Amino acid sequence: MTTQLADPPQTAAAKARGKWWALVFLALAQFMVVLDGTIVNLALPRLQAEMGISDSTRAWVVTAYALALGAFLLLGGRIADFWGRKRAFITASTGFALASLAGGLAQAPWELISARALQGLFAALLAPAALALLTVSFPGGKERGTAFAVFGSISGVGAAAGVLLGGFLTDYVSWRWCFFVNVPIAAIALVGVWKRVQESKAGGSTKYDWPGVAMAAFGLGSLVYGFTNAEHGWAAPETWGFILAGVALMAMFVVVERRVKHPLLPLRVASERNRAAAFLASFLAGAVLIGGILFINFYIQIVLGFAPFIAGVASLPMTVVLIVTAGITAKNLPVLGPKIPTAVGPIFMAAAMLWLTQVRADGSYLVNMLPALILLGIGLGLVFVPMQNLALFGVDKDDAGVASALVNASQQIGGSLGIALFSTVAAAATAAAGGAPMEALSDGYSAVFWWAAGFAVLIAPIALLLINISRSTFSGATSSDTPAVHL
Template structure:
């Protein structure tokens, strides 16, 4: 791989790290935002939901738009929107201004994320070079989701909550400049029009589904959850009917017949849900049960972030040698073991003996599982469909996180003792972690269906890679 390609991949991965960081960085800053802007408790969740709903619902549409309109155009436009929205969010003087800016951030993030991954997979042929790039992509994406706790705590404590948005500006502008120089223009020939009706139905259906799942775990919002679920079912049914008649559909359902694409999306749906809920329970356990301040909670997650960044590129090389099936199954099995180990958290626990060992298993499992997941999700996909495939796998991650957190939060609430005492809450967290372990185990069983040769390099290529290494 030439230096130009490496710089391009690095810039695209930096953009993805920034986008994923913004999903979770706000969690630690919510108390400061609530005090400064006077947010009512009933509206606090909108600081996160405004971003995740637009981000998750527009990924497939944005990826397909990149296939048809040009990925460079979508990347640069999306980054510009994201940077502008970050400035607006940091400067917000009222809650509605913050919510609107967060929603606009989600629009820009969807445009960037789907097309950044597609730009990597479409420009690199299947094999060691693409596997290396996807290993880096997986590492920065999953590490960004965890590092958000540490970055959010540090920035909020030392600079103030507005800087969790302002720090996006210099990073975003540098990435825009690099990509403007390195990403080539598309051919612009013979591109069919985007199926606007299908795009609107899919985005509306996914947004309604994410809202339904988000409201499911909230007291007093079950009626809203049911209404949103009904709207989602209607929109997605209409989408399926409309797409059957389209010569250039938003989503080619034939993609799901590819064994790698199908297994990758199913396993990531479960993996993202289980891991997101696990990290949520661990954050609450450290803060509520053990009494850690926000910055200390962020520091507690630092070992996971470091291990994932170190392991994911190596997992990509191992996938080239051993195939997706072996790495993905092993990683998911380690994640299940980590969740089970954490499910013994006591009411008077200790970080070093009760939390860290299970977190390290989660780190090893994530480091091994994410790279082969993205490799499988792009294997066998034609260049013209890489944007749709990228949007699909990213949507699986976002929707999976919403599903997992909603369902496992209900499980935890059902098993938590009365009164809200730390020991009682720890019992609920333990039940939620057992549920997460079960989801990881199901994902591992699905991973066993992946063909053994998927992701492996041809013998001659493998020998060449081994010789260079």
């Protein structure tokens, strides 16, 4: 007979410390991925002037990243599951750092756009690997809730920090440092995960579903590209043509995934109602967060006349409130359960956007922006924490990577739709307003915020109708992987 001895107290304490250090480095990687979705935005005018880039080509500096990230996230999640999540993380961190270095050193537009596409490609492997490693490191209980609170708040913090850091670097150093800054961040995350995180990967068959890979990549890529082209008008062939192609390819993808033996996306991951609620909430929250923040910063810079760095500083209240709210939400999540905060958070988000509909050319930051930023931070903090938990709750450990990819893909596609739709709305409302330029722009931004409020409101009924997991199961009090439901 053999007897299994418990770990000595020193060993148990060391494991606990290692787990929390792992969270730091994994969250840092996620921060970098989200940061790069916005850090270049404020640098675009100066970058365009220095490199002689045309207006049409300028859009590809942003689009190339979003397109590669959205197209390959599902494949990245499966590679992480099959190849090894730690190995995938280290490879992706290295690739992301090298692509960032290439972007900072670029001398021609094609070099810069290629570097952005490579950043997106490696981010598509890095993001799901990081979230999957977090899921394995924190399998359940209150510690998992705290870990996911930190990780969940990164989406909002990273987007806002990208604006702040991008403005600072552009104003005081060079737009090239919007790329170079990723190199030390990636290096710290890589070394930390290499030393602190154990390898994990899926067992059993590790065959890739190549038809599914092709349909998912082209389908998601077509959707992102179509939404991005909406600035040319929704009636333009390059808009509706790619969107329809993307929808058709994703429908074919679902059919294929039902039939193949080793699917890229096991439909059980997306079809469970609580996780489905998380993916839908991620999609809508991405539209509000990424699209909304873009136009908030347009108003602060163009209408109120703030310099890029000062505009970034002006967005800090939202970030601070989001972090505080996420911490409070995580602490009380075992008692509240996921439904209440996911349903209440959108009310604060919608209230923020409705407040912003009152923006005027002669408005002020303290009156028109600050209250809305505080409300938005509260709403995002309430939504992101349970959303990240739900997206991975009860997922088989072999599917952790692809589930992580799906929640990231949902937010990315939502953000692309938000930017595209809101850009079209702003352009139409500005043109219809006439009058003084700043008045017309303010009217355009006001129309955008009405639409953003509508997107935010939709999250609440999704939470109320689909989330039915019990508080005890969600908090880790039960051992079953199958969510208990309230009848």
